[in-house]
Amino acid sequence: MGEQPINSTRRAVLVAGAGLAVAGAFAGRAAAQGDADLARLQSARRILIKGGVALTLDRAIGDFAKADLLIEDGTIRAVRPDIVADDTVVVDAANRIVMPGFIDTHHHFYQGILRNILPNGLLNPDYSRDISNTLTAPYQPADVYAGTLATALGMIDIGTTAAVDTSQVSHTPEHSDAGIRAMQEAGLRVVYAYSRGAGPNSQYPHDLARLRKVYFSSEDQLLTLALGGGLVPEQFEFARKHGVHMVSHGVRDNTEKVLFELAKAKLLRPGDEYIHCTHLSGDAWRLLKDTGGEVSLAVPIEMAMGHGMPPIQEALDHGIRPSLSSDVGVTMAQDPFTVMRGCFTLQRLNVLQRERRGEKNLPPLLTTREVLEFATIDGARCLGLARKIGTLTPGKQADIVMLAADRLNVWPLNNVPGAVVNIMNPMNVESVFVAGKVRKWRGGLVGVDAARVLRLIEAARDGVIRRAGFKTNLFG
Numbered sequence: 001m002g003e004q005p006i007n008s009t010r011r012a013v014l015v016a017g018a019g020l021a022v023a024g025a026f027a028g029r030a031a032a033q034g035d036a037d038l039a040r041l042q043s044a045r046r047i048l049i050k051g052g053v054a055l056t057l058d059r060a061i062g063d064f065a066k067a068d069l070l071i072e073d074g075t076i077r078a079v080r081p082d083i084v085a086d087d088t089v090v091v092d093a094a095n096r097i098v099m100p101g102f103i104d105t106h107h108h109f110y111q112g113i114l115r116n117i118l119p120n121g122l123l124n125p126d127y128s129r130d131i132s133n134t135l136t137a138p139y140q141p142a143d144v145y146a147g148t149l150a151t152a153l154g155m156i157d158i159g160t161t162a163a164v165d166t167s168q169v170s171h172t173p174e175h176s177d178a179g180i181r182a183m184q185e186a187g188l189r190v191v192y193a194y195s196r197g198a199g200p201n202s203q204y205p206h207d208l209a210r211l212r213k214v215y216f217s218s219e220d221q222l223l224t225l226a227l228g229g230g231l232v233p234e235q236f237e238f239a240r241k242h243g244v245h246m247v248s249h250g251v252r253d254n255t256e257k258v259l260f261e262l263a264k265a266k267l268l269r270p271g272d273e274y275i276h277c278t279h280l281s282g283d284a285w286r287l288l289k290d291t292g293g294e295v296s297l298a299v300p301i302e303m304a305m306g307h308g309m310p311p312i313q314e315a316l317d318h319g320i321r322p323s324l325s326s327d328v329g330v331t332m333a334q335d336p337f338t339v340m341r342g343c344f345t346l347q348r349l350n351v352l353q354r355e356r357r358g359e360k361n362l363p364p365l366l367t368t369r370e371v372l373e374f375a376t377i378d379g380a381r382c383l384g385l386a387r388k389i390g391t392l393t394p395g396k397q398a399d400i401v402m403l404a405a406d407r408l409n410v411w412p413l414n415n416v417p418g419a420v421v422n423i424m425n426p427m428n429v430e431s432v433f434v435a436g437k438v439r440k441w442r443g444g445l446v447g448v449d450a451a452r453v454l455r456l457i458e459a460a461r462d463g464v465i466r467r468a469g470f471k472t473n474l475f476g
């Protein structure tokens with residue numbers, strides 16, 4: 001990186017926050033200018049995000065009230081005030097919080113076409129009956145594609161740059177292919193946790209070997225492979241044999257017993273992901289800690305759908321920093337703000353209630369910064385990608401969100417982690433980069449034909465509910 005003064009003739013300043021209302025004849029000109037800015041940004045090898053509020057979340061680097069961030073070939077090269085660099089496209093980030101993209105460690109992507117179809121349901125019997133069985137069975141590959149694309153694009157739109165797809169719709173290899181194709185198209189960073197399907201043509205888990213060869217042979221890409229399943233010894237053995245992380249759900253009373261059996265068989269590995277963990281004793285939590293397990297809590301879903309008390313405190317008490325996840329869009333928003341606020345408010349409620357009951361020596365109340373770490377650093381570790389993402393550290397991939405603080409729902413900015421966790425919402429997600437590629441710019445997704453995607457989603461939804469014989473109720 002050169003430290004020469006910027007050559008003004010080669011410098012292009014793009015105003016990220018050019019959100020002023022433009023009326024009449026000016027609108028066309030402004031749009032054309034916006035297109036030109038975007039084109040420059042898309043073809044740039046080096047991008048300088050200038051003058052933002054840099055929330056690096058890297059304790060060694062610290063945060064900056066005002067700093068610049070240099071991206072080169074998709075990688076973060078420097079974060080500090082007053083970077084001087086040649087041949088950059090400059091993005092003006094004044095009054096933007098520049099931070100790592102959010103990481104959602106568990107979502108069933110294929111359900112993007114079924115959003116909000118189960119607004120008041122419980123895990124059992126409603127979700128198992130209506131979603132896992134009735135509505136998932138008639139999925140065709142095109143429906144997996146539409147649902148996965150809807151979810152992946154929706155995530156980028158709300159500031160999530162990396163996620164785990166705990167798919168559960170691999171009825172045939174073509175179903176898996178369709179989901180993976182949608183993720184590739186969307187440009188989101190995803191751990192594809194290849195999971196079961198229904199019917200006689202499911203090749204779970206053996207098709208994992210083919211998927212690896214066809215789609216996951218490179219380390220230098222946005223998609224990585226894991227095995228999704230239950231706490232089942234054969235599945236863990238299979239994951240071990242193929243050298244992938246295991247991603248498993250555990251919400252039942254027998255979770256505890258099976259975990260210890262798996263440990264006895266030496267089938268647990270550091271980096272394996274455990275979702276929900278609502279029924280574990282102290283011994284089981286110690287086991288997860290000792291075996292290097294990662295924990296994913298879907299706090300709002302767990303509260304609303306009867307999974308049990310989200311074990312935020314149990315995880316913390318046993319030295320495990322949990323990651324956060326949105327789980328299913330059939331019932332709840334997938335946006336990270338909803339998930340973070342759910343976690344922040346519930347942990348504090350639980351501790352404050354214990355205090356009210358006269359308990360002493362209570363654990364500390366969670367802070368907004370800690371919750372932000374759950375949604376970034378701890379998520380990156382859960383994905384097995386801590387070296388690549390999760391903080392704005394030079395050398396890491398440029399997975400970055402720019403959050404507009406100079407909006408009427410946020411301004412003035414008095415505390416940065418607090419603004420992100422407790423004040424903002426997806427409408428403040430202005431620009432998003434994944435591996436340095438601009439995916440959302442000035443409030444709009446880049447390179448997405450929204451009309452086409454909306455049509456696809458609706459057609460797939462109509463087909464699935466018709467074949468399932470499912471009745472929706474728009475106002476029920």
Ligand SMILES: [Zn+2]
Binds near residue numbers: 108
């Ligand atoms: Zn799940």
